[in-house]
Amino acid sequence: xxxxxxxxxxxxxxxxxxxxxxxxxxxxxxxxxxxxxxxxxxxxxxxxxxxxxxxxxxxxxxxxxxxxxxxxxxxxxxxxxxxxxxxxxxxxxxxxxxxxxxxxxxxxxxxxxxxxxxxxxxxxxxxxxxxxxxxxxxxxxxxxxxxxxxxxxxxxxxxxxxxxxxxxxxxxxxxxxxxxxxxxxxxxxxxxxxxxxxxxxxxxxxxxxxxxxxxxxxxxxxxxxxxxxxxxxxxxxxxxxxxxxxxxxxxxxx
Amino acid sequence: xxxxxxxxxxxxxxxxxxxxxxxxxxxxxxxxxxxxxxxxxxxxxxxxxxxxxxxxxxxxxxxxxxxxxxxxxxxxxxxxxxxxxxxxxxxxxxxxxxxxxxxxxxxxxxxxxxxxxxxxxxxxxxxxxxxxxxxxxxxxxxxxxxxxxxxxxxxxxxxxxxxxxxxxxxxxxxxxxxxxxxxxxxxxxxxxxxxxxxxxxxxxxxxxxxxxxxxxxxxxxxxxxxxxxxxxxxxxxxxxxxxxxxxxxxxxxxxxxxxxxxxxxxxxxxxxxxxxxxxxxxxxxxxxxxxxxxxxxxxxxxxxxxxxxxxxxxxxxxxxxxxxxxxxxxxxxxxxxxxxxxxxxxxxxxxxxxxxxxxxxxxxxxxxxxxxxxxxxxxxxxxxxxxxxxxxxxxxx
Numbered sequence: 112x113x114x115x116x117x118x119x120x121x122x123x124x125x126x127x128x129x130x131x132x133x134x135x136x137x138x139x140x141x142x143x144x145x146x147x148x149x150x151x152x153x154x155x156x157x158x159x160x161x162x163x164x165x166x167x168x169x170x171x172x173x174x175x176x177x178x179x180x181x182x183x184x185x186x187x188x189x190x191x192x193x194x195x196x197x198x199x200x201x202x203x204x205x206x207x208x209x210x211x212x213x214x215x216x217x218x219x220x221x222x223x224x225x226x227x228x229x230x231x232x233x234x235x236x237x238x239x240x241x242x243x244x245x246x247x248x249x250x251x252x253x254x255x256x257x258x259x260x261x262x263x264x265x266x267x268x269x270x271x272x273x274x275x276x277x278x279x280x281x282x283x284x285x286x287x288x289x290x291x292x293x294x295x296x297x298x299x300x301x302x303x304x305x306x307x308x309x310x311x312x313x314x315x316x317x318x319x320x321x322x323x324x325x326x327x328x329x330x331x332x333x334x335x336x337x338x339x340x341x342x343x344x345x346x347x348x349x350x351x352x353x354x355x356x357x358x359x360x361x362x363x364x365x
Numbered sequence: 366x367x368x369x370x371x372x373x374x375x376x377x378x379x380x381x382x383x384x385x386x387x388x389x390x391x392x393x394x395x396x397x398x399x400x401x402x403x404x405x406x407x408x409x410x411x412x413x414x415x416x417x418x419x420x421x422x423x424x425x426x427x428x429x430x431x432x433x434x435x436x437x438x439x440x441x442x443x444x445x446x447x448x449x450x451x452x453x454x455x456x457x458x459x460x461x462x463x464x465x466x467x468x469x470x471x472x473x474x475x476x477x478x479x480x481x482x483x484x485x486x487x488x489x490x491x492x493x494x495x496x497x498x499x500x501x502x503x504x505x506x507x508x509x510x511x512x513x514x515x516x517x518x519x520x521x522x523x524x525x526x527x528x529x530x531x532x533x534x535x536x537x538x539x540x541x542x543x544x545x546x547x548x549x550x551x552x553x554x555x556x557x558x559x560x561x562x563x564x565x566x567x568x569x570x571x572x573x574x575x576x577x578x579x580x581x582x583x584x585x586x587x588x589x590x591x592x593x594x595x596x597x598x599x600x601x602x603x604x605x606x607x608x609x610x611x612x613x614x615x616x617x618x619x620x621x622x623x624x625x626x627x628x629x630x631x632x633x634x635x636x637x638x639x640x641x642x643x644x645x646x647x648x649x650x651x652x653x654x655x656x657x658x659x660x661x662x663x664x665x666x667x668x669x670x671x672x673x674x675x676x677x678x679x680x681x682x683x684x685x686x687x688x689x690x691x692x693x694x695x696x697x698x699x700x701x702x703x704x705x706x707x708x709x710x711x712x713x714x715x716x717x718x719x720x721x722x723x724x725x726x727x728x729x730x731x732x733x734x735x736x737x738x739x740x741x742x743x744x745x746x747x748x749x750x751x752x753x754x755x756x757x758x759x760x761x762x
Contacts, residue, residue: 173588175584209582209584210582
């Protein structure tokens, strides 16, 4: 479970950034007073236009960034107070995730399994399961630099799931991917739900949201402007499509 | 966990062509190539100079004067020559300019009479200053001829040659040969190690920090339950190892160059370098290199973590490289030694300590002070790195 309470994130601005942004403020507010909960076995979608604060929020959930204020609990562990303990339960995948180009798929998966403290027997078992599921056996010994985008994304998925995380964070996971590769990600997110994992994903592709999502929140200019279950969101729509409704909510809060 | 990160980073680094070139290929090859080229070129020009037949013009109204006779009689081993006799200097400068004549002696008409009456004669020598070798040949000829005239004068006047040499100095050098060469040539070694140590650290540092940021792998690494300091230490160890490896490969290159390819023609230098390559020297050097390379890693990490691209990191580190190299020139200065002041100056102390180790005159207390000073600055640089590595604006691209 993910519990987010009144988180706020400020970034210090350098003089150069102040000049570029034409401001005298010494800090930029990226996220303000954001609160929500993601339940196990449900998919929570964080929606918002570019620059709304989605990635910053998810990076705070993953423990990459520290909130300026507020609290985040991952399966009842406070990520600020005990980040390494909380991170053991998290899998993090983004559409732009990089991989070590000079290592093979096997070497990367083994490396991350070790970093997450996965035992040798568990590692072998999970690796076999993921490789079969994703069809990775054929290129497991190939260096990442020689793989196609789709193959690389499969390695990223295996890397994210090798420690069998209870909480999975996807930040625009299908962004820039071809249809077939994106389909693999959609299936993975769906499988996570079946397995009872807590899933949060950010996107601005409404068809994906429609297909996967149980709960949603729309974030705009760093603030949550709408939070609901998917069913209630559909029921209360004032327009005829999800995309149109999303745009309406954003415009209403401009 | 640190070892897991170290192992992975090392594997990744060793598969990077740029790092391999900076860490192994260049250090191993640069010394033998430089030494081989310089000795071959010097030897070639020295031989060429020695074998070159010089056209020497002798200008005098008396072509059979004593100077000309002695000049003609110079043995072939002192350099082959052809004498051309002239009565005046007309067109001489042009001929020297276009190299049809290389040297010209203008001998006074009363040269013989001056010599017979024990007077001094002035001989003008026309030459081209840019041809240094020709001037050297003239000096050899003149010294030989002058000496023969001098001896004749002493015989004629029935005098002893010691008359013009009232003091005969004898120097008794109590320094060992190793000490002399160590102090003179020892400055070169730290220059070699520091420059290669720095370059050896530079590419892995850029690759492991700026590169990871550029490739967006650092973000993934930071989502793992590994404390940041462990990630930093694991990466830093690879950078340090690369620096030490590059410096050691430079030493190996020097050894291979001198031993296997026999590029150093001077047997004395060869013997000294062989003498330097003892287990004690190598161990002492590694002890000094360890905090030095940690210091390099410590100052490179903040720069590479700050940079947003490989190019930016390179342009930030290039001036640092010059700043680091500057103190190594102290090693070439003859009168600066390792003492209770210089031992506290980072890098300078390493340079001077290496010189003392080469010379075999290192004071153990000064060695410990130098080492501890470097350990202290290395620790400060590591702390600084840790602080910068923890800064969110640096790690998120």
